Amino acid sequence: MSDTDGAGGKPADNLKLERFLPYRLVVAATLASRALARIYSRHFGIGIPEWRVMAMLGQFDRLTARDVGELSHMHKTKVSRAVSELVERGLVEKTPNRDDLREAFLSLSLPGRRIYDQVAPMALTFEKRLMDDIPAAEMQAFERVLSTLTERVRVLSAGFTAADD
Amino acid sequence: MSDTDGAGGKPADNLKLERFLPYRLVVAATLASRALARIYSRHFGIGIPEWRVMAMLGQFDRLTARDVGELSHMHKTKVSRAVSELVERGLVEKTPNRDDLREAFLSLSLPGRRIYDQVAPMALTFEKRLMDDIPAAEMQAFERVLSTLTERVRVLSAGFTAADD
DNA sequence: GCACAATTGCTGCAATTGCGACTGTTGGTT
DNA sequence: AACCAACAGTCGCAATTGCAGCAATTGTGC
Numbered sequence A, B: 001m002s003d004t005d006g007a008g009g010k011p012a013d014n015l016k017l018e019r020f021l022p023y024r025l026v027v028a029a030t031l032a033s034r035a036l037a038r039i040y041s042r043h044f045g046i047g048i049p050e051w052r053v054m055a056m057l058g059q060f061d062r063l064t065a066r067d068v069g070e071l072s073h074m075h076k077t078k079v080s081r082a083v084s085e086l087v088e089r090g091l092v093e094k095t096p097n098r099d100d101l102r103e104a105f106l107s108l109s110l111p112g113r114r115i116y117d118q119v120a121p122m123a124l125t126f127e128k129r130l131m132d133d134i135p136a137a138e139m140q141a142f143e144r145v146l147s148t149l150t151e152r153v154r155v156l157s158a159g160f161t162a163a164d165d
Numbered sequence C: 001g002c003a004c005a006a007t008t009g010c011t012g013c014a015a016t017t018g019c020g021a022c023t024g025t026t027g028g029t030t
Numbered sequence D: 001a002a003c004c005a006a007c008a009g010t011c012g013c014a015a016t017t018g019c020a021g022c023a024a025t026t027g028t029g030c
Helices: A021-044 A048-060 A065-072 A076-088 A110-131 A136-164 B021-044 B048-060 B065-072 B076-088 B110-131 B136-164
Strands: A092-096 A104-108 B092-096 B104-108
Touching: A021 A048, A021 A110, A021 B021, A021 B110, A021 B136, A048 A065, A048 A076, A048 A092, A048 A104, A048 A110, A065 A076, A065 A104, A076 A092, A104 A110, A110 B021, A110 B136, A136 B021, A136 B110, A136 B136, B021 B048, B021 B110, B048 B065, B048 B076, B048 B092, B048 B104, B048 B110, B065 B076, B065 B104, B076 B092, B104 B110
Parallel strands: none
Antiparallel strands: A092 A104, B092 B104
C-alpha cells in the first residue's frame, strides 16, 4: 500500500508492462521480424520493405503498387521506394497499365523469382522452428485469437482516428 | 496451376504472407501500438518511448536508465533521449547515485505520477476492449503460446547473431 | 598505487520512416 | 468540351532510430 492513490481505485498499479498485451505483441513481433530480416539481408542484401514487396509479388504475380501497399500494410511511400530499388536491381519489372496510366503493374523478374524461391523456404523454416514444440491444437487456437485481436484493433484504431480528427 | 515453378518442388508457393506468423505478429503489434499511442499522445503529448519509460517507473519507482532499457527492450540511446525529454518536462527526476557516479536513479515526479495515474487506466481499458469478447480460457492459452514464441524467437535471434558474426 | 578493461550514459552521424505537397491521369458533372 | 474532385505514385523535408564512438567512472590485477 505504498501508493499515491489512497482511494479505492488504485488504477495504475494494475498495469504491469511485461504482462500488457500490446507491449508483449510488440516485443515478440520486433524480435521475430529482426531475426528473420537478418537471414535474408545477410544473404541477399534485401531489406524488410523490399522483401515484403517481393513476397507479395511472389504470391500474386501481378500487382500495382497500391495493391502491394494495401495487402502488406505499408505506406505508399515505403512501397514506392522499395519498388524503386528492386527495379533498379532488376528484381522487379514495372509495366505501365495502358488502360490507366497512373498505375503500373509490378511482377518479379526471373532473377527476382529465383531469389524469392530461395528466401521463401528460409522464411518457412524459420516459422517452423518458432512453432516447433507447440502442439498443433494450441497453435490453431493461438492463430484464431490473433486474428480476432487484429480485427479488433483495426476497428478500435479506426474508431479513435475518426473520433479525434 | 498458373505457376512459374513447374517442377515438383514448388517451394515458394507455401508462403502466404497473410498467414505467415511473424508477419501477422508485426501487423497486430503495429496496429495495437499505434492505436494506443494515439490515445496518450493526443492527451498528453507523450511519445511511445517516453511512455514506456514512465510505465516502467510507475511500476518500479526507482530505476537506472540501464534497467529501464533492459526491462523495456529499448536501446540505451532511445532511453537516454526519452529520459532527457521527460526530465526537461519535469515528469521524471534524476538523482545521481553517490555510490556509482556513472549512473543515476530515475523516478516519477509528482506531476509525472499524476499523468501516469491517468494514462495507465486508459491503457488497461484499451487492453480490455481488445480482449472483450474472447473467452478467458482462450486468452490464457493465447498468452501462454505468446510467451513460448517470444522465448523461442529470443533464442533463435541470439543464435543467428552469434553464428553470423 | 597504477595501468587497463569494463560499464554507464551521451552525442554525432547516417539510414529509415512518415507526412505534406506535388505531378500526372482519370472519371464524373455541368 | 470544360471543369474539378479523386486517385496513383513520387519527392522534399523533418522527425525517429540505430550504430559507432566518446567521456566519465568503477573495479580488477599487478
